[in-house]
Amino acid sequence: MSVDRRAFLLRSAATLGAGGLAGATAQQALAGSSPTTAPASSGATAALTARVPFDGAHQAGVASPPQDQMTLVALDAIAGDRSNLVQGLQALSSRARQLAQGTTMPEQEVDEPPADSGTLGTTIAPDGLTVTIAFGASLFDDRYGLARRQPARLTTMPAFPNDDLDPARSHGDLLLQIAAQRRDTVIHTLRELMRPVRDQFALRWTLDGFQSADRGPTPHSSRRNLFGFRDGTANPDVSDAALLDQLVWVQPGAEEPGWTAGGTYQVVRAIRMHVEFWDRVGLREQESMIGRSRDAGAPLGGSDELQAPDYEADPKGARIPLDAHIRLARPRSASTESQRILRRGWNYHRGFDAAGQLDQGLAFVAFNQDPRRQFATVQERLADEPMADYVTPVGGGYFFVPRGSRGAADWVGSGLFAA
Amino acid sequence: MTTVAGSASSPQAVADAAAMRPTAAGLRTEISPLSPRAFRAPVARYRAYAAREADAMQAPVGQLATALRRGDRGAAQAAWGRACDRYLLLGAAYRALGPLDRAIDGMPGGLRRGVADRRFAGLHRLEHGLWTGAPLASLVPWAVKLARDVHTLRRVVRTIPITPLDYATRAHEILEDAQRDLVSGRAAPWSGAGVRATADASAATAAVVGTLVPLLQGRGDALPPVQYGLRRLDAELASVRRDHGGRWPATGALTRAQHERVDGRLGAVLESLAAVPGALETQLPRAIPALPALAAPKRAATR
Numbered sequence: 001m002s003v004d005r006r007a008f009l010l011r012s013a014a015t016l017g018a019g020g021l022a023g024a025t026a027q028q029a030l031a032g033s034s035p036t037t038a039p040a041s042s043g044a045t046a047a048l049t050a051r052v053p054f055d056g057a058h059q060a061g062v063a064s065p066p067q068d069q070m071t072l073v074a075l076d077a078i079a080g081d082r083s084n085l086v087q088g089l090q091a092l093s094s095r096a097r098q099l100a101q102g103t104t105m106p107e108q109e110v111d112e113p114p115a116d117s118g119t120l121g122t123t124i125a126p127d128g129l130t131v132t133i134a135f136g137a138s139l140f141d142d143r144y145g146l147a148r149r150q151p152a153r154l155t156t157m158p159a160f161p162n163d164d165l166d167p168a169r170s171h172g173d174l175l176l177q178i179a180a181q182r183r184d185t186v187i188h189t190l191r192e193l194m195r196p197v198r199d200q201f202a203l204r205w206t207l208d209g210f211q212s213a214d215r216g217p218t219p220h221s222s223r224r225n226l227f228g229f230r231d232g233t234a235n236p237d238v239s240d241a242a243l244l245d246q247l248v249w250v251q252p253g254a255e256e257p258g259w260t261a262g263g264t265y266q267v268v269r270a271i272r273m274h275v276e277f278w279d280r281v282g283l284r285e286q287e288s289m290i291g292r293s294r295d296a297g298a299p300l301g302g303s304d305e306l307q308a309p310d311y312e313a314d315p316k317g318a319r320i321p322l323d324a325h326i327r328l329a330r331p332r333s334a335s336t337e338s339q340r341i342l343r344r345g346w347n348y349h350r351g352f353d354a355a356g357q358l359d360q361g362l363a364f365v366a367f368n369q370d371p372r373r374q375f376a377t378v379q380e381r382l383a384d385e386p387m388a389d390y391v392t393p394v395g396g397g398y399f400f401v402p403r404g405s406r407g408a409a410d411w412v413g414s415g416l417f418a419a
Numbered sequence: 420m421t422t423v424a425g426s427a428s429s430p431q432a433v434a435d436a437a438a439m440r441p442t443a444a445g446l447r448t449e450i451s452p453l454s455p456r457a458f459r460a461p462v463a464r465y466r467a468y469a470a471r472e473a474d475a476m477q478a479p480v481g482q483l484a485t486a487l488r489r490g491d492r493g494a495a496q497a498a499w500g501r502a503c504d505r506y507l508l509l510g511a512a513y514r515a516l517g518p519l520d521r522a523i524d525g526m527p528g529g530l531r532r533g534v535a536d537r538r539f540a541g542l543h544r545l546e547h548g549l550w551t552g553a554p555l556a557s558l559v560p561w562a563v564k565l566a567r568d569v570h571t572l573r574r575v576v577r578t579i580p581i582t583p584l585d586y587a588t589r590a591h592e593i594l595e596d597a598q599r600d601l602v603s604g605r606a607a608p609w610s611g612a613g614v615r616a617t618a619d620a621s622a623a624t625a626a627v628v629g630t631l632v633p634l635l636q637g638r639g640d641a642l643p644p645v646q647y648g649l650r651r652l653d654a655e656l657a658s659v660r661r662d663h664g665g666r667w668p669a670t671g672a673l674t675r676a677q678h679e680r681v682d683g684r685l686g687a688v689l690e691s692l693a694a695v696p697g698a699l700e701t702q703l704p705r706a707i708p709a710l711p712a713l714a715a716p717k718r719a720a721t722r
Contacts, residue, residue, distance in 0.1 A: 356682035
């Protein structure tokens with residue numbers, strides 16, 4: 001677990017007490033902060049009481065550290081009209097805020113179905129829960145009169161070369177990214193969020209993801225993906241607000257509708273990884289495809305994961321091949337740095353295919369200010385990378401994440417419907 | 420320099436390799452590299468084989484066009500199957516064919532408008548039409564285009580450059596593609612020809628491995644498990660065909676037990692085939708120049 005994530009959880013735990021859980025629980029969280037701060041490699045787990053505020057200038061779940069468990073839920077809007085759609089969105093925000101805050105089971109009438117499924121017991125701890133709500137391009141068709149307010153850069157995700165997109169696992173009017181430290185929290189949240197919106201939203205597809213554990217060797221070491229390589233080493237620094245304003249958050253003005261400021265574009269790709277095939281490839285070939293050593297995660301020729309690959313000193317690819325993934329994805333030239341994206345990837349495993357091969361891969365999630373300038377440009381550069389033989393993008397979509405809600409009276413997406 | 424027969428290495432280098440003595444670069448493969456010259460005869464034999472298969476593809480493609488014009492869907496589907504067989508039997512060449520492979524064997528997945536995209540052409544464009552009830556006359560232009568592309572193919576396979584690394588890798592990867600695309604039903608989804616196509620891919624692998632037997636013999640122990648695995652896979656496929664009255668069943672018509680056994684035999688031979696490229700290296704792994712250790716930058720507050 002990175003130092004920053006630990007600090008983040010600790011901060012969250014320390015802000016408890018203003019509401020929500022009983023003080024005793026907060027005390028336990030603080031008293032129990034030593035296991036939380038120990039390196040995760042020693043087996044410590046994050047406090048159930050860790051809390052990420054639902055409201056804020058930006059939605060949670062974008063720049064906050066990725067939790068261990070995540071489910072993406074694409075929904076189709078079936079609301080009869082615009083005001084019914086608004087009711088559904090208000091209900092989603094309201095319930096998500098309550099669960100992210102932590103709550104206790106309401107009083108129950110024995111002759112009525114319980115107000116909560118009870119799968120988390122009577123004390124519903126926040127567990128670092130974030131619910132990030134986003135809109136797909138199809139929401140802006142003629143059903144709800146939203147066409148003229150569509151975010152300028154929101155399109156239906158195109159098929160890229162080598163994609164094999166399954167329409168049943170792609171796109172959607174709405175996307176929920178539900179993430180928490182524990183799987184039961186995520187599943188409880190999904191189940192509860194659907195209860196008040198059955199008349200407004202229908203499930204289109206879901207994808208469950210998990211993070212690999214922090215296994216060191218240092219507290220700074222990035223986690224591994226299902227190819228065995230460390231992933232996310234070169235991500236932009238989320239503590240650098242100016243950088244995020246350049247790369248992630250939509251800025252006021254330009255050709256974007258006013259309500260989109262403070263939001264961001266979310267790219268989701270369900271990328272099947274052909275792991276059996278990958279496991280039959282020589283180590284050197286694997287490393288040449290990625291551009292990093294597998295074990296340390298260092299750029300080839302280096303020894304430290306965080307070392308810069310120094311492509312200027314390697315113009316012909318003697319050290320890192322010119323078509324290596326890290327080199328194509330981020331050439332580190334002055335003209336390509338504005339194309340960087342903020343990645344938030346989770347591994348997925350969902351059984352096996354008709355040929356008896358494990359259906360595993362990457363629930364790729366990325367946030368960027370302009371998918372054309374950033375994600376799509378990078379993706380086109382990666383079109384014929386050698387690694388393409390070992391992966392097949394099978395689903396996903398482009399979505400727009402509105403700014404955060406302003407408090408309990410507000411809801412995510414309200415700006416879209418404001419007069 | 421005196422070299423050890425069948426290799427480009429000196430007796431000292433071979434002895435060093437056998438003793439696993441580290442090289443200057445700290446890398447050591449288990450056996451010394453082969454001379455690239457050793458691949459000339461196998462690749463020439465393969466090239467002659469591939470030319471025969473490409474030539475043999477022309478007739479069924481012509482029969483396909485004729486059946487389409489005649490309005491005989493059954494005959495057109497049968498001719499399509501025979502054309503597809505020939506292309507799969509080519510095996511080791513298609514990755515090197517680039518746009519021509521896309522024209523003959525491309526799938527609609529990466530195309531903007533999917534099956535309705537004008538760039539969706541070739542065998543699978545015809546397969547889609549033949550098995551989804553498209554008017555046969557509408558498919559004639561696609562068969563004519565395919566015939567033209569096969570004509571080009573016949574010329575290209577005779578001259579296409581094939582490096583030793585390409586060739587050794589293809590011995591392994593023809594069946595990797597079969598596992599990823601054919602047995603899963605991902606390729607040929609409309610005709611369900613995945614089982615028959617897997618048998619073709621197995622035959623293509625056997626043809627490539629057959630040309631490499633003289634090189635593989637005496638280079639580690641890669642060959643016997645490959646030969647054993649290919650026999651097991653072929654026997655399983657033959658048994659499946661017998662169980663279906665002597666016809667290749669559609670992928671979806673396999674029983675669970677049949678599917679599991681075919682998948683398992685295929686997976687097992689792939690584990691053995693994965694050793695072939697390493698056994699046929701023509702050079703030691705290149706040494707990676709060192710990246711000077713700099714003071715590591717401050718860890719970004721993210722992952």
